[in-house]
Amino acid sequence: xxxxxxxxxxxxxxxxxxxxxxxxxxxxxxxxxxxxxxxxxxxxxxxxxxxxxxxxxxxxxxxxxxxxxxxxxxxxxxxxxxxxxxxxxxxxxxxxxxxxxxxxxxxxxxxxxxxxxxxxxxxxxxxxxxxxxxxxxxxxxxxxxxxxxxxxxxxxxxxxxxxxxxxxxxxxxxxxxxxxxxxxxxxxxxxxxxxxxxxxxxxxxxxxxxxxxxxxxxxxxxxxxxxxxxxxxxxxxxxxxxxxxxxxxxxxxxxxxxxxxxxxxxxxxxxxxxxxxxxxxxxxxxxxxxxxxxxxxxxxxxxxxxxxxxxxxxxxxxxxxxxxxxxxxxxxxxxxxxxxxxxxxxxxxxxxxxxxxxxxxxxxxxxxxxxxxxxxxxxxxxxxxxxxxxxxxxxxxxxxxxxxxxxxxxxxxxxxxxxxxxxxxxxxxxxxxxxxxxxxxxxxxxxxxxxxxxxxxxxxxxxxxxxxx
Numbered sequence: 001x002x003x004x005x006x007x008x009x010x011x012x013x014x015x016x017x018x019x020x021x022x023x024x025x026x027x028x029x030x031x032x033x034x035x036x037x038x039x040x041x042x043x044x045x046x047x048x049x050x051x052x053x054x055x056x057x058x059x060x061x062x063x064x065x066x067x068x069x070x071x072x073x074x075x076x077x078x079x080x081x082x083x084x085x086x087x088x089x090x091x092x093x094x095x096x097x098x099x100x101x102x103x104x105x106x107x108x109x110x111x112x113x114x115x116x117x118x119x120x121x122x123x124x125x126x127x128x129x130x131x132x133x134x135x136x137x138x139x140x141x142x143x144x145x146x147x148x149x150x151x152x153x154x155x156x157x158x159x160x161x162x163x164x165x166x167x168x169x170x171x172x173x174x175x176x177x178x179x180x181x182x183x184x185x186x187x188x189x190x191x192x193x194x195x196x197x198x199x200x201x202x203x204x205x206x207x208x209x210x211x212x213x214x215x216x217x218x219x220x221x222x223x224x225x226x227x228x229x230x231x232x233x234x235x236x237x238x239x240x241x242x243x244x245x246x247x248x249x250x251x252x253x254x255x256x257x258x259x260x261x262x263x264x265x266x267x268x269x270x271x272x273x274x275x276x277x278x279x280x281x282x283x284x285x286x287x288x289x290x291x292x293x294x295x296x297x298x299x300x301x302x303x304x305x306x307x308x309x310x311x312x313x314x315x316x317x318x319x320x321x322x323x324x325x326x327x328x329x330x331x332x333x334x335x336x337x338x339x340x341x342x343x344x345x346x347x348x349x350x351x352x353x354x355x356x357x358x359x360x361x362x363x364x365x366x367x368x369x370x371x372x373x374x375x376x377x378x379x380x381x382x383x384x385x386x387x388x389x390x391x392x393x394x395x396x397x398x399x400x401x402x403x404x405x406x407x408x409x410x411x412x413x414x415x416x417x418x419x420x421x422x423x424x425x426x427x428x429x430x431x432x433x434x435x436x437x438x439x440x441x442x443x444x445x446x447x448x449x450x451x452x453x454x455x456x457x458x459x460x461x462x463x464x465x466x467x468x469x
Contacts, residue, residue: 015333016087016286028332029340033348036092036320037216040069040345042366042373043093043315046159049167049363051105051112059352060250064313065093067246067349072305072317073342076298077335085290085298087282088335090323090342091305095377097267097316099155099432104260116310117254122264123306123316126272130299131292133272140273143396143447144439146384148270150400151407151435153378158411160374164192164367187229188364195222195368215369222365232360244352250313263433264316268306270436271318272299278319285324286333395446402442407435 020028044065048058072091079086097119104110104118140148162168166188167180182188199218203211210217226232279298283290290298298319305317327333348354388396409416410431417428428434 014288016288016335018334019336020332020334025334025337025340028334028337029344032090032323032338032341033344034216036069036090036323039095039215039320039373040065040092042215042369043095043098045361045366046098046163046370047101047105047315049163049366050102050159055360057251061314063244063349063352063354064246064250065315065349066345068305068309068312068314068317069093070342070345070347070349071308072301073345074339075304076301076319077338077342079297082297083300083304085279085294085301086335087279087286087288087290087298088323088327088333088338089278089282089298090320090338091301091317092320093309093315094267094271094318095156095373096149096152096271096318097264098159099152100260100263100267100430101315102159103430104257110255110257110260112251112313113253113255114257114260115315116249116251116313117256118260118264119306119315120254120310121256121261122268123303123308123310125265126268126303126306127300129269130272130303131296133276133295133299139440139444140269141443141447142384143388143399144403144436144443145270145273146381146386146388147400147403147439148381148432148436149274149384150378150381151404152270152432153374153376153381154404154408155411155431156374156377157371160367160370162367163363163370165189165364166367167363187231188362191222191225191231191362192364192368192371194225195219195365196371198222199369199372215372218372219361219365219369222368223361226362226365231362234357234360241352243350246312246349248311248313254310259427259430259433263430264306266433266436268302268316271302271316275299275302275319278324282319282324282327285327288333393447398446399439399442403435403439406438407431409434 019025041062044061045058048061053061069090069092073089076084076089076091077087078084100118101115105112105115107114162183165184166182169180169183195218198221199214202214202217206214223232275298276295279290279295302316302318306315309315309317323338385400388400390396408431410429414429417425419425420428
């Protein structure tokens, strides 16, 4: 572990700003890449598979995502003007936005251009509101934020469960929708179960670096078994280029769909509120307190990441919690290690053969890992709700119960709102947006000023812990 300061003559350099020898930064940067790689490639794989994109397009999504992960990580860790928190922070595409992205991408007349238009709109929204998030937090006390994250996690579980069974229950053939013959095949479910067991075994019995890459190892084990059983197709990898430049607007010029843009703005609001907690946690780990200006710079990086993502054919970005844990485990606090890792991700994104290899991972292999990752999103919501007082304030239970119930309507009854006017039906059919709005309004109606006082007390507590340098 590095010392608190590094004295060079009369100048003291904080460990966060320390530039390590190149070979050390390369090894430590690679470790950060490996820790976040599984999550980074899982999102484009899941979205591409759910939208039935071609293997070439899925490979391009993966490559573009890795490339943008690198760009946004460098911006966040190194800092550019008033953007970037300048701490060792790895940035990756967020799981939180998967559900609305899949819903929009699979809607006729919208598709990927509407997705990227909404992503860029959400990025601009984030840039505009970043300085004011401290004021907006009062509308998102733990009972609201926890409910929203729980709704997101539960909504995503349907995707993970279907993947574990071998894909969607129905496929679109020449004569229309038909049952998927690969769905529910015992071998597919068994391999998904093996992936899940490997991940759980590593988490239970391993520590440190191996525990951090448990999901990646689980996917690797499932992929190896599928390969041995002849269940993996490498079609296209031989003809893929060794090097490919990530070009903007690969799927066409972005378009604007108001409901999708509004949904992703809500998602970014949740991401920003969670991001504040990540920034405060990391500031404790590296022993460098952050103030409102630092937090605003970090949140602006989220906004820039979404804009960069929309341009280069990928999605919304956020800080990765597993890498914050890695900083704590290793004790290496230099932000330049993450800058190095960002450069590595950019290089990986320009190697199409590697992207094709990742795109060859069968859906049922990813399903076993998705159950863990999406379940962890829901578990994060439960963890946040663990800080909520349900004993002396029983109204909080109603906020969670009703917002969760309303948010689940589109998941369990997809035609519940079918006879409403089109615009209203589209709004209500988005479970995340419906659940978020319900949680905010229910909290204001049932808790009122008590909720604002609770949020203010939480903000004062954080300022007391982190305000002194």
